[in-house]
Amino acid sequence: MALKIYGIAASRAFRPLWAAEELGIPYEHVRLHYNDPSLKEAPFRGINPNGTVPAIDDGGLVLFESLATTLHLARTRPEGGLWPADEAGHSQVLQWTLWAATEAEPLARQWFHHTTFLPPEARRPELAEAALGQLQARLRVLDEHLARQPHLVGEHFTVADLNVAAVLQRLADLGGEACHHAMAWHRRCWSRPAAQRALALRQAA
Known part of the structure; x- marks a missing residue:
């Protein structure tokens, strides 16, 4: 099988798994937990020198960084419909993916760590509240954009929607209920059959 995806679905590996499901790509799922000690050892560091998941091996091209992997899969399989046909669309996909990585994810991650992920004694509620x-303000930017169109890049679901929806997977808990357009978009994204198939991989792990 030409594509391998490393990492359990209950990690950022969910993102390339969702993309592969959307695109109909056969893949081998190497279910490595994000706390697996083997990630820090030489064999896996040859795949991802950061010692983290996810990573993919696409026919010999090895990539890490979850959002980079989804962009790669969408761009190299344009027939799958996740990659826009025009140059303006390409640029908008990059814009929203970088927005997710720089504007949304650091704050969403800080909130999640200090409400759920860290052991209770290590959590700092003031950091969760600040995040x-x-x-x-970031969610209002998203909501205002989606008030004008059904998806982030034009009329159709693209990898931009996948990336932002995956980063903001806990949108309702993050205050998204006040952003009606964003919440409706989020529900549409996560109700897609491919997203549901990727979610089922979490339960199967």
Whole structure:
């Protein structure tokens, strides 16, 4: 099988798994937990020198960084419909993916770590509250954009929608209920059959 995806679905590996499901790409799923000690050892560091998941091996091209992997899969399989046909669309996909990585994910991650992920004794509620407050302005940007069109790049679901929806997977908990257009878009994204298939991989792990 030409494509390998490393990482359990309950990690950022969910993103390339969702993309592969959308694109109908056969793949081998190497279910490595993000805390697996083997990630820090030489064999896996030859795949991802950061010692983290996800990573993919696409016919010998090895990539890490989850959002880079989804962009690669969409761009190299344009027939799958996730990659826009025009140059303006390409640029908008990059814009929204970088927005997700720089504007949304750091704050969403800070909130998640200090409410759920870290052991209770390590959590700092004031950091969770600060992240949540700062995130509201970002969510309004998303909501205002989606008030004008059904998807981030034009009329159709693209890898931009996948990337932003995956980064903001807990949108309702992050204050998204106040952003009606964004919430409706988020529900549409996550109700897609490919997203549901990728979610089922979490339960199967």
